[in-house]
Amino acid sequence: MTIAIVPVSALSRRASGLVQSPPLSVYVHLPWCLRKCPYCDFNSHETDGELPEARYLDALRADLEASVPQVWGRSVQTVFIGGGTPSLFSPESIDRLVTDLRTHLKLAPDAEVTLEANPGTFEREKFRAFRDAGVTRLSVGIQSFDADALQRIGRVHDRQQALAAAQAAAEHYPTFNLDLMYGLPGQDLAALRADLAQALAFSPPHLSYYNLTLEPNTLFASRPPEGLPDDDTVADMQQAIEAGAAAGGLAHYEVSAYARPGHRARHNLNYWTFGDYLGLGAGAHGKLSFHDRIERTARLRHPRRYMEAALAGDAVETRRTLDADELPFEFMLNALRLVDGVSAASFAERTGLPLASIARALARAAERGLLDPDPGTIRPTPLGLRFLNDLQQMFLG
């Protein structure tokens, strides 16, 4: 199949060809943690005593009420309650939050509702009650089962708590995720294999496995920990994870994600396929499509300022309509993370731009062996996944 080439610059500055809305998700940010981890660049804030749960929930409800007109009538497929450490909130608060979402939005009957939880004892005791509050899927921030590694990366939980939390998630949830990291200080290939084997012993339906990176403006960026494995070892670890997960029945479906059949993270899949999401809570980002534009929003980041602004009726700090020439990169940034890629038709469906607008970049990427030449799909080759940044940048406007 030959695709005619139309430069994006020849198109209208804004995408305007969206025939139908993409699936809609909701992200809710709960921004507090017991202690800031030294590698963390998320919008998370150490608690200084009692959490202002009731006031924060009031602010979320006000934020939700102000946002409803933007998604009026649309069905919500997935909800993700992330943080921070959402499991610090009481089950009663999570119940109230899920009820507020159900009252104001059209939640699909089979909606996936994920809550991020940390393995502390105080939190583990609430896992079952979170399920009764409407959470259908738990994502547990284990990071490692190795006592020494947990200490070196500054986590507040220990090995015993990690084991107990994974066990409790398996007992109470038909589907759950264990969040793990590799490339940890002091970790060698044997230690990585032991950690993976321990995780697989719980038969997790889903694993997320992230490489520890030193993000700017974190404690680790200014004072890197000792004993970080070199690049070759980290690459060997990635291969060991892929092989071990496959042997355990979990297919590698996204750069950092592995799942049993039927247990892929629907919420994340919606991000990766350029779906829409309403972002509520401090610092939450959102992306919504309208017939004439695609908008990105960001809420105020600091919890106190967020609560004040939301209760006063508008917590949005920035609202930006994406230009047509930004859309190919935005789309590819996510879609190319998927091992199976996406259908070529979904590019036009989700961006409103003709596939012809990226024909030249697609052809170049296929020539370099980074993309599958099948014209019906946009799928990275194994080489493309290895050099993902290079591949994504070929679609910059």
Ligand code: SF4
């Ligand atoms: S628990 Fe998670 S969100 Fe909180 S500081 Fe640590 S890494 Fe960041």
